[in-house]
Structure formats: structure tokens, C-alpha cells
Amino acid sequence: MSEARAERLAALVAEEGLDALIVGDLVNPGDSGPDAIANVRWLTGFAGTSGLAIVGPERREFLTDFRYAELAERRVGDAFERVIFDGPVFEELGRRLRGRVGFDPAATSVRNHRKLAAAVGDDVELVAAEGLVERLRRVKDADEVDAIAAASRLADEALEWLLERGIAGKTERRIAFELETRMRELGAQPSFPTIVASGPNGALPHAIPTDREVGPNELVTIDWGAKLDGYCSDGTRTFATGELDEELRSAYELVLRAQLAGVDAVAAGAHGREVDALSRGIIEEAGMGERFGHGLGHGVGLQVHEPPRLSKRSEDTLEPGNVVTVEPGVYVPGRFGIRIEDLVVVTAGEPKNLSGLPKELRVVS
Ligand code: ZN
Ligand code: ZN
Numbered sequence: 001m002s003e004a005r006a007e008r009l010a011a012l013v014a015e016e017g018l019d020a021l022i023v024g025d026l027v028n029p030g031d032s033g034p035d036a037i038a039n040v041r042w043l044t045g046f047a048g049t050s051g052l053a054i055v056g057p058e059r060r061e062f063l064t065d066f067r068y069a070e071l072a073e074r075r076v077g078d079a080f081e082r083v084i085f086d087g088p089v090f091e092e093l094g095r096r097l098r099g100r101v102g103f104d105p106a107a108t109s110v111r112n113h114r115k116l117a118a119a120v121g122d123d124v125e126l127v128a129a130e131g132l133v134e135r136l137r138r139v140k141d142a143d144e145v146d147a148i149a150a151a152s153r154l155a156d157e158a159l160e161w162l163l164e165r166g167i168a169g170k171t172e173r174r175i176a177f178e179l180e181t182r183m184r185e186l187g188a189q190p191s192f193p194t195i196v197a198s199g200p201n202g203a204l205p206h207a208i209p210t211d212r213e214v215g216p217n218e219l220v221t222i223d224w225g226a227k228l229d230g231y232c233s234d235g236t237r238t239f240a241t242g243e244l245d246e247e248l249r250s251a252y253e254l255v256l257r258a259q260l261a262g263v264d265a266v267a268a269g270a271h272g273r274e275v276d277a278l279s280r281g282i283i284e285e286a287g288m289g290e291r292f293g294h295g296l297g298h299g300v301g302l303q304v305h306e307p308p309r310l311s312k313r314s315e316d317t318l319e320p321g322n323v324v325t326v327e328p329g330v331y332v333p334g335r336f337g338i339r340i341e342d343l344v345v346v347t348a349g350e351p352k353n354l355s356g357l358p359k360e361l362r363v364v365s
Pocket of ligand 1: 223234235236341
């Protein structure tokens, strides 16, 4: 697997006129979190905190330190020449690099760029080459889609478990804790900090759970995801805790209509701006356009937010193998918020929805 991926990356590197590309985290090399290591993980299978790869037409090198020698042997295997370096990583890079070498400015700090330039000296021309691995990562292969689908199923199962036990009378923080604990019991981790936003807190799209107790006859938005074998899920449902007034019910129906239209529009060849506009148009027609202030969706994979984007400013065109969220919302400050989010696979035909939970307004106690 990593051989084929490295080959495709090497072709891109050659296309860019580079002799080699440094893949990995040049902000905190040696102490990389899951997002920072995602490109290396996709390329090599390595998921530790210290890993860099050098890929060029004729070279596949993987650099790590003593702590990960064993893991690198198991995960990276022989597709890459494995280098266990001892000492500053930039000196090791300096010894290895020649010619035109790409680095990703989005994964490099100014300070470390300076260190790298000093280490490679005059023999090397450092060239900013942004997003080459991400460009490949956005098209998922069948195993990746399966991994995301499995994470999504697990997340759905955890949410059902939570809803059966009830949410009314619990604090938002308690609900988030129970849901995250359940995902861990089922063998996953949360793919991001769970959002539980009840009543007026729902108007904060990225609300942090508070000590507010969920009351009767209000809306509660839960945005949650599981991470399983490195792959993320992301979904949102908004529930009612009893009878709702007409304003809330019709706002829910509006968001649901916009969401269904958005999912239907997810197709190979569709532009990210087009899908966003189709769903957003429904909310705008109802006079609520200003209440929907974020993009319609984003790609999901090893990271919970990755390309392609569905938004007013998207530059992306959807391709089979993309996995994107569709998540319109309406937020009325001081009153309520509603968001409905599914995870959808772009195929050559009909979109494949990975989110299994119903979307009709559901009353939970
Ligand atoms: Zn979400
Ligand atoms: Zn999302």
C-alpha cells in the first residue's frame, strides 16, 4: 500500500520539478500530534510522534528516532529506507538533501525553516510546495472508506446508547462525557471534542459544553465523531426534548430540507461552491440566510477537517472517493440553533451516506 502511494507522490514531486519532497511536521518534529503526522501516516503507515519522509523519483526514506525504531520496522516496513537518527533532525536532513527540495510551508515554522536552510547549505534550493500529499489524500481508496464507515457506525451506536439513557436533566458536559466514554468503551476515541449545545447555547456553532442542564421542550445539538484505526467520523443531530413551538419546528424542517438537498447534490464533477449554493439557497429563500454563517461541509479522513471543502469560497471539484460532510445550520442568537450533519461518499453514481441515524425531528427525554 505505502509503495503505491509513494509512487504516486513521487510522480507529483517530479511534476513540480523537484528532486525530493520532505513530508511531515516541521513545526514540532519529534513531538507531532495526530493531525501533524497525518501525511506521514497516510504515506508510510507510521503513526508515532516522530517521523519524516523524503520522497523523490528515486528515493523513499523514512526518518525517526530511537523511541520508534521498533514501531517503524513494523509499520513502515521495507517500502522505505528506514533511518534511525541520533541528534538534531535538521542536521540529518542536511546530510541527505541535494538539489531542489520541496517543503510544505503549512507544516513548517519560520524558525525551523531557518534551521533547515542553515543545515542544507548552498547545495540545496528549498522550494515551497504546499499540499501535495493532501491532494492525493482527498481521494480515499476502498479500505479508507471502509475505515471511515466503521468509525461512523461506532459513533452512531454510541449515540443511540446515550439517547436510550436520556439527556434531559443532565448537563451538557455530562452528556459529552458519557458519549465520549461510550465511544472509548467501544474501542474508539473521540475524533474531536464533542459539542453538546442546548437551548440558547445551540446558537454557538462550535459551542463548548457547559454546566447548563438540558431542559424540557428545547433543542439540543450534538456534534460528535469517533476515530477508529486513525480514521475519523463526523456527524451532527439536533433533538427536541419535548413539544416545540412553531418557530423551532419550522426552522428544523428548513434545515432538514437544506441538508437533504445538499446530500443529493454531492456528485462527482460537482463544484464545492455549487453544492454549498444549492443547500444554502433553500435557507436563503426562507429569509434565514444570515443565520447560516459557515460553510456547508468539509472532507473527512485521517483528519476531521481536510480538503475538499464545500463552501462559498471552495476551489474544489468533487471526485469519486472524496468523503465530505453536509452540515447546514441555522443559529438564532439568544434563542436556539439547529445543525444536521451527515458523512457522504462521492461515487460515480448516487452519493453514499455513511450516517445511519434518522433525521426527522426526534423527541428524546
Ligand atoms: Zn461535526
Ligand atoms: Zn463537520
